[in-house]
Amino acid sequence: MKQKQELYRLAAKELADRRRHAEEEYARRVEQISRQMPEYALCRHTLIGTRDRLSQIILQSGEKREKAIAALRAENTAAQEKINRLLTDHGYPADYLETPYTCPICRDTGMLANGRVCACLKKLQSDLMLSELAKAHVLQGCGFGDFSLSYYPTQTDRETGVVPADHMGQILDFCRHYADGFSPRSDSLLFLGKTGLGKTHLSLAIAQEAAKNGYLVQYGTAQEHLRQLEREHFSREQSTDTLDGLLDCDLLIIDDLGSEFPSSFTTAMIYQLIDTRLAHGKPTIISTNLSWQELEERYAQRVVSRLSSSYINLRFVGQDIRQQKRFDG
Numbered sequence: 589m590k591q592k593q594e595l596y597r598l599a600a601k602e603l604a605d606r607r608r609h610a611e612e613e614y615a616r617r618v619e620q621i622s623r624q625m626p627e628y629a630l631c632r633h634t635l636i637g638t639r640d641r642l643s644q645i646i647l648q649s650g651e652k653r654e655k656a657i658a659a660l661r662a663e664n665t666a667a668q669e670k671i672n673r674l675l676t677d678h679g680y681p682a683d684y685l686e687t688p689y690t691c692p693i694c695r696d697t698g699m700l701a702n703g704r705v706c707a708c709l710k711k712l713q714s715d716l717m718l719s720e721l722a723k724a725h726v727l728q729g730c731g732f733g734d735f736s737l738s739y740y741p742t743q744t745d746r747e748t749g750v751v752p753a754d755h756m757g758q759i760l761d762f763c764r765h766y767a768d769g770f771s772p773r774s775d776s777l778l779f780l781g782k783t784g785l786g787k788t789h790l791s792l793a794i795a796q797e798a799a800k801n802g803y804l805v806q807y808g809t810a811q812e813h814l815r816q817l818e819r820e821h822f823s824r825e826q827s828t829d830t831l832d833g834l835l836d837c838d839l840l841i842i843d844d845l846g847s848e849f850p851s852s853f854t855t856a857m858i859y860q861l862i863d864t865r866l867a868h869g870k871p872t873i874i875s876t877n878l879s880w881q882e883l884e885e886r887y888a889q890r891v892v893s894r895l896s897s898s899y900i901n902l903r904f905v906g907q908d909i910r911q912q913k914r915f916d917g
């Protein structure tokens with residue numbers, strides 16, 4: 589997935605393309621209308637002339653100044669009205685000769701007069717983030733609205749003592765709130781539970797919401813992240829882009845912790861990701877099928893203690909859909 593600067597660069601380029609396109613289109617329309625309606629050229633000449641004279645008069649002082657300004661404004665308005673009439677008489681919309689910016693509010697600059705970022709730029713950035721996420725992962729059917737509680741038993745589970753449908757309903761609500769209020773200072777989450785209980789679904793749902801709000805999300809299984817890190821670490825290029833990207837993004841999601849090939853490198857990397865992001869107060873969502881005992885056997889005690897004490901632990905319960913089918917059969 590592309591880094592934040594790269595996404596900002598792409599958004600800025602898109603805005604520049606929109607501006608250029610709008611200005612070229614404006615020039616084309618002026619030429620077209622000038623050819624079709626010779627009177628237009630005269631009106632345009634008047635408009636440009638009044639604007640030039642107005643800027644000179646404004647700098648002067650004296651009694652006549654106000655009168656001169658009013659006269660020029662009237663001349664300008666008359667010329668503008670005449671142009672509008674000419675356009676509509678020939679079947680064009682009255683605003684045909686305004687520069688057709690995609691966003692008239694910021695004139696495709698992405699910035700407002702008060703120095704704030706325009707909504708169109710925020711939308712552009714979030715679209716780019718989402719499309720980056722969608723390139724690597726199937727997002728269809730993985731929104732909050734697609735999460736069905738009907739797969740979860742409504743009877744008390746003997747092992748955990750909870751009603752899975754109710755418990756998962758609470759987890760779903762929690763994740764929705766988490767996604768709605770997501771910020772780069774949000775808590776880190778640990779999704780625990782067996783396969784087929786919706787951990788990937790809910791982490792993808794959160795990833796999509798965060799990306800929609802313009803946050804940079806790095807999503808992947810532990811195996812995918814670590815393969816990339818290994819490739820980077822053992823290549824001759826001495827780049828740290830992948831590692832920096834995982835450490836710096838607004839939300840890091842490590843799905844299926846334990847799916848990676850166990851080695852001293854992968855274990856050290858997992859610790860570095862968890863520890864560095866916690867130290868900088870950046871949120872991470874980790875899901876795993878491993879039990880606490882399995883986590884302890886596989887990772888250093890310091891990894892397990894960070895996960896149990898600094899992450900909000902959510903236990904997914906219920907039965908794997910495949911398993912349910914086997915019982916039904």
Ligand SMILES: [Zn+2]
Binds near residue numbers: 691
């Ligand atoms: Zn705008």
